[in-house]
Amino acid sequence: MKLWRIITLAGAVIVGLALGLGSLWALTGPVGIGEKFGPWTTSKAVGERDQSPYSRARVAIYGIWGLPPSEVVYYSAYVDDEGAPFDRGCSYAIEGGPLPTRWWSVALYRSGFYIPNGANRYSWTQTEIRPDAAGRWRIQLTLAGTEPNSLAFGDANGIFSLTLRLYQPDPDVADARGSVPLPTIRKISCVATGG
Amino acid sequence: MTKRSLSWTSGRGFWLTALLTVVITALVSHVALLQMIPFLQTDKQIEAGIRRGFSINELAQPPAPRAGSTSVPLANPDTLGSRAYLDLASGPLVLSGIRPEGCAYWSVSIFAHNTDTLLVKSDREIPAGPFAIGIRRGEQTITEPVDLETVMPSDRGVLLIRCFMRQREDVAYLASLDAERRTFVLRRADKEVGQ
Numbered sequence: 398m399k400l401w402r403i404i405t406l407a408g409a410v411i412v413g414l415a416l417g418l419g420s421l422w423a424l425t426g427p428v429g430i431g432e433k434f435g436p437w438t439t440s441k442a443v444g445e446r447d448q449s450p451y452s453r454a455r456v457a458i459y460g461i462w463g464l465p466p467s468e469v470v471y472y473s474a475y476v477d478d479e480g481a482p483f484d485r486g487c488s489y490a491i492e493g494g495p496l497p498t499r500w501w502s503v504a505l506y507r508s509g510f511y512i513p514n515g516a517n518r519y520s521w522t523q524t525e526i527r528p529d530a531a532g533r534w535r536i537q538l539t540l541a542g543t544e545p546n547s548l549a550f551g552d553a554n555g556i557f558s559l560t561l562r563l564y565q566p567d568p569d570v571a572d573a574r575g576s577v578p579l580p581t582i583r584k585i586s587c588v589a590t591g592g
Numbered sequence: 593m594t595k596r597s598l599s600w601t602s603g604r605g606f607w608l609t610a611l612l613t614v615v616i617t618a619l620v621s622h623v624a625l626l627q628m629i630p631f632l633q634t635d636k637q638i639e640a641g642i643r644r645g646f647s648i649n650e651l652a653q654p655p656a657p658r659a660g661s662t663s664v665p666l667a668n669p670d671t672l673g674s675r676a677y678l679d680l681a682s683g684p685l686v687l688s689g690i691r692p693e694g695c696a697y698w699s700v701s702i703f704a705h706n707t708d709t710l711l712v713k714s715d716r717e718i719p720a721g722p723f724a725i726g727i728r729r730g731e732q733t734i735t736e737p738v739d740l741e742t743v744m745p746s747d748r749g750v751l752l753i754r755c756f757m758r759q760r761e762d763v764a765y766l767a768s769l770d771a772e773r774r775t776f777v778l779r780r781a782d783k784e785v786g787q
Contacts, residue, residue, distance in 0.1 A: 402606060409610045413617025421622050425629070450626050457633040457707045460666040462752055464701060468712055500696045500756065502670050509665035517658055519669035524696055524758040560666055564697045564756070565714065 425455045432574055436480070436582050437472040437561065439574050459509065466571035470498075472561040477582045483557035485550030487587035489538040491559070493580030494531070497570055498563035500524070503536055503580070505548040507555040514542050514549035521546060537585075630707040634750065637663060638677045649685060651676045651751075651778040653770070656760055670696075670760065672769050674753035676778050678702075681747045684728035686738060689776035691718050694769050695755035700725060705748040713740070726781060727751070734781040751778070 431440035443456050443463040456463055463471065476482050477489060491503060504520035505512060511519045521536050526546060528534040535546060538557075542549025550557060561580065563570060570577055600609040638648075640663035646652045654661070657669045672695075678685065692698055692715075699714040711725070718739075726734040726741035727749075734741060755773060759765055 402601065405606075405610055406613055409613035410617050413614040414621050416614065417618035417621030418625065420618070421625055425626075453707060454626055454629040457630040458665070461633055461637060461664060461707055462701070462703050462750060464699070464712060465709055468699060468714060502668070502756075504669050506666060510662075511657065511659040511667075511669055513659035519657070519659070522670055522696070522756070522758075525760075562668065565716065 421454075424451050425458060434472075434575050434577075434579055436474040436476045436478055437579050438474070439470065439472045441466065441571070441574075443469075443471055466566075468565060470563045470566050470570055470574065470577075472563075472574075472577075472579060474559040474561075474582055475556065477584050479584065481584070483538070483550070483559075484587065485540060485554065485557065486589060488540070488585045490583045490585055491536040491538065491580045492533065492583065494528075494533050494578055496523075496563060497567040497577060499565040501564065502562050503548075504560050504562075505538060505550075506558050506560065507551060507553065509556075509558075512549055512551040514551060516542065516549075518542060518548060521548070536580075540588075631705055634703075634705050634707060634748065638748070638750070641675070641677055646675070646677065648677050648679045649682075649778065649780075651687075651776055653773055653776075656757065656766060668754070668756070670756045672755045672757050672766065672773065674755075674773055674776055676751040678727065678744070678749040678751055679747050680727065680729050680732065680744060680749075682780070684726060684732045684734050684781040685778060686724055686726050686734065686736065686781045687751065687776065687778050688722065688724040690722050690772070691715060691720055692755055692769065692772035693720060694758075694765070694772060696758045697754070697756045699754050701752050701754070702727060702742050702744070703750045703752070704744060705746040708745075710744060710749070711740075711742040728781070736782050 431438045440452065443460065443465070463469070483489070500523050502520050502522040526534045526536065537544050537547040538550060539547050540550050599605045652675050654673065656672055657667060687700065695715070697714065699712055701709060702711040704710050724738040726738040728734055728741060728743060729747065730743050753773070753776065755769055757766065757769065
């Protein structure tokens with residue numbers, strides 16, 4: 398066989414690998430998969446044994462050993478109510494009320510991991526937040542996280558995300574996730590961070 | 593009219609071969625990696641745990657999470673957890689202990705090598721007091737009495753015990769939770785503790 402034909406076939410293998418792996422990367426990406434409710438996204442497949450191979454792979458990469466919906470319903474947010482990605486130069490208010498679940502928590506991550514901060518505070522939970530008389534509560538996202546009920550963006554850029562976890566939610570929540578009165582995520586103000 | 597046979601090394605046959613090479617390589621690489629991802633992610637986490645000093649078939653009781661303390665993406669920062677990387681090649685295992693009462697939520701879960709959830713039992717299902725859970729392969733047997741058994745489809749797996757902290761800044765409370773989880777023992781089935 399002529400050399401150019403061998404090179405062409407080798408190129409075909411490389412193109413095939415790029416297509417196969419590229420399409421897999423696109424189908425297992427962390428953002429925008431699942432049902433959307435405002436800024437929040439939720440997937441019904443986490444922790445289920447009959448989930449699709451794509452869902453299993455996605456969960457294995459981005460949230461391995463997640464629990465099934467009977468135990469936990471997860472909501473993720475990568476953007477605020479206006480659809481803008483979180484900017485650590487801005488502060489945000491997450492405001493909500495009673496949630497239909499045994500216990501809940503809201504955690505902030507940078508590129509999937511805890512953000513170092515002086516208070517070692519990475520989340521707020523139902524038993525730590527003090528709601529007002531109407532049961533309303535508020536968490537702030539700020540640069541330093543030193544304000545009351547706040548979480549820190551920290552000193553580095555990255556992909557910031559929130560995870561709201563509802564532990565042992567009311568029975569109808571797993572199949573009607575839009576019925577949950579999800580917290581709002583409102584941008585309060587922004588300052589220059591110098592990168 | 594003469595009949596011409598299609599050769600894969602020349603003319604249109606060669607270009608058809610090149611196109612088929614692209615398609616088959618793309619499909620095979622996509623499907624193969626899709627199936628491998630959950631296994632690879634489990635192995636990656638086990639290897640990361642071993643680098644942090646954990647051992648196979650030993651129950652680790654790490655302190656409350658801190659930034660940099662975990663390799664698991666989107667890990668729950670509210671967990672005072674216990675963890676074991678399982679390998680049933682040398683026989684079945686038994687997890688025993690006394691169910692804690694101070695957690696906001698408590699559960700035992702076992703995950704297969706491909707991350708499938710094999711078992712989740714929470715404090716709503718495991719009554720207060722002593723419990724024992726057998727973990728075995730299909731062909732293995734556990735002769736000692738246990739409350740329930742989990743059959744694993746592969747030797748490798750992961751055991752997670754989640755205890756969610758009501759107040760992570762309450763040192764005395766955390767010490768009480770830590771004392772409660774120290775009752776847990778993971779050991780080879782049909783062997784006494786310390787044998």
